[in-house]
Amino acid sequence: MKVTKLYAGLLAVALLTASCDNLQNKTEGENATASAETSTPTEATVANPNLTNGTEISNADAPVMTFAEMEHDFGDIKPGSVVKHTFTFKNTGKSPLIISNASATCGCTVPEWPKEPVAPGAEGKIDVQFDSHGKSGQVSKTITIQANTQPSTNQIAIKTNILPDPAANGPLRAQ
Structure with missing residues (x-):
């Protein structure tokens, strides 16, 4: 049971890191998983400017x-x-x-x-x-x-x- 919770927590952190804007209004667990399964490449580009289709989108608040x-x-x-x-x-x-x-x-x-x-x-x-x-x-x-x-x-x-x-x-x- 603890391993499952740990895995779910790591998955949530990974999803949050990959698409923090997309997950901002979602709760951990089932909503985050559903969001990851239904997102399209266009949503990923908007949600995370570091994952684009060959062009970078400027984010003034990004770490450098x-x-x-x-x-x-x-x-x-x-x-x-x-x-x-x-x-x-x-x-x-x-x-x-x-x-x-x-x-x-x-x-x-x-x-x-x-x-x-x-x-x-x-x-x-x-x-x-x-x-x-x-x-x-x-x-x-x-x-x-x-x-x-x-x-x-x-x-x-x-x-x-x-x-x-x-x-x-x-x-x-x-x-």
Whole structure:
């Protein structure tokens, strides 16, 4: 019973985040579910300006994610190194910023983001860890952040140069 209530609560929060204007006058539970099942793409566009058909609708009250830096260069690193960097951002918008997901271009790069809303004027941090095992040479990775901002996705990047592994060449032979 508790699991069902938890699931229903999470579903309501997800629906509220995805279409807050559409759910404003509805109660949680059955009305929210019915609204989600009967909404059309046009209603979704009006209810959430971040989900449009290729064009953004301006919302002056939307949160804005402003990064101190958009890219970090680790420089030269040894093969097999695991390096970390923290990207800081500020919500320069007028409403709370909610990050729904952050993902990288491969499993070697792992982002950690705040799960709680970031208030207007407050700062947040996204930690990015890169594992160079199995990689060599110049490497660039992009982290895509999905949030209730406009645009709904933001990107940050890391890059590095993984030095050659001297052990991979094996012993040298005299000729």
